[in-house]
Amino acid sequence: MAILAGLVLGVGRRASAAGKTARARAELAALAAALESYQRTYGDYPRTDDAASLLQSLIGRRGLAGTAISGRAILELAPFATAGATDPFNSPAAELIDPWGRPYVYVYKVPAGGWMNSGFILYSPGPDGKDAPALLPGGYADPTPRENADNLHANR
Secondary structure, three states: OHHHHHHHHHHHHHHHHHHHHHHHHHHHHHHHHHHHHHHHHHOOOOOOOOHHHHHHHHOOOEOOOOOEOOOOOOOOOOOOEEEOOOOOOOOOOOEEEOOOOOEOEEEOOOOOOOOOOOOOEEEEOOOOOOOOOOEEOOOEEOOOOHHHOOOEEOOO
């Protein structure tokens, strides 16, 4: 019985881990689509490296220059989990979190100057939550550190 229970628990854990990974990939795809819609609407992607500012941009509360606006929400929040506030529309501190409870990482043209990447960087730190966020010259994510091995990227 103990062997059978151990096998069932192991399979259950692997299935749960695979489900979280699949959910993170789906959420990253939805966020990338929302960012493309934002770019079509406002002419550029949100310029920030702050998870709360990203969410405020996608729900129509933050413009390109970081100013407060009252625009149309580009992202449907229902499928996403948030942290930092119960109502993201009334709290600028709310962040979108991945299935492991950590904020998604987004960077676009921050720091200003020298950004050669034509797109944005958007990813989840993955199951281990470790992340070496250094950018390569030009605004590209650095995949070489061991901490980044299980990061899930939206645009790769």
